[in-house]
Amino acid sequence: xxxxTLVQVFGTGAxxxxxxxxxxxxxxxxxxxxxxxxxTAESLVVSLLLLAATYLNPTNQESxxxxxxxxxxxxxxxxxxxxxxxxxxxxxxNVNLQKPDTGSGIDPDDY
Numbered sequence: 165x166x167x168x169t170l171v172q173v174f175g176t177g178a179x180x181x182x183x184x185x186x187x188x189x190x191x192x193x194x195x196x197x198x199x200x201x202x203x204t205a206e207s208l209v210v211s212l213l214l215l216a217a218t219y220l221n222p223t224n225q226e227s228x229x230x231x232x233x234x235x236x237x238x239x240x241x242x243x244x245x246x247x248x249x250x251x252x253x254x255x256x257x258n259v260n261l262q263k264p265d266t267g268s269g270i271d272p273d274d275y
Contacts, residue, residue, distance in 0.1 A: 166231060167231050168219060168220065168231075168232060170185075172219045173215075173216050173219050173220060174187045174191060174212070174215065174216070175187065175188060175190075175191020175192070175194065175215055176188065176190070176191055177190065177191060178191065187212070189203070191215060192208065192211035192212065192215060194215065195210075195211045195214040195215050196211075196214075197210075197211040213236060213257060216236055217236035217237065217238070217257065220232060220234050220235055220236050221235055221236060221237055222235050222237055233261065233262045233263055233274075233275050234259070234260065234261055234262070234275055235258075235259075235260045235262075236257055236258070236259050236260075237257065237258050237260075238255065238256075238257055238258075239255075239256040239257065239258055241256065242254060242255050242256075243256075261275060263275065
C-alpha cells in the first residue's frame with residue numbers, strides 16, 4: 165500500500181527536500197484561512213489540521229488502498245468553556261496515531 169502523498173495531505177504545491185517542507189498558503193486558503201503575510205501561528209496550525217483532516221480521516225483509512233496510519237476527526241461535540249471572563253466555543257479534534265504494537269512510544273519515523 166502507498167503512503168499518502170504530500171499533496172494529498174498538505175495540498176497543491178507541497179514539496180520537501182532534505183532541509184525544508186514547503187506548504188503553500190493558497191492550499192490553506194481552502195480551509196477558510198485568509199492568507200496574509202502576517203497570519204498567526206495558531207491560524208496556520210488550525211489550517212494545517214483542517215487541511216490534513218480532509219484526507220487523513222477514518223473513512224479514507226477504511227476505504228482507500230493508502231497506508232493511512234494517522235487519522236484526524238472532529239469529535240462533533242463542541243462545548244463552551246469559560247476563561248478570562250468570557251465564554252469560548254471549544255471544538256475538539258481527535259488525532260489518532262496507529263502503528264504495529266511494539267510497546268514503544270511515539271516516534272515520527274514510524275508513520
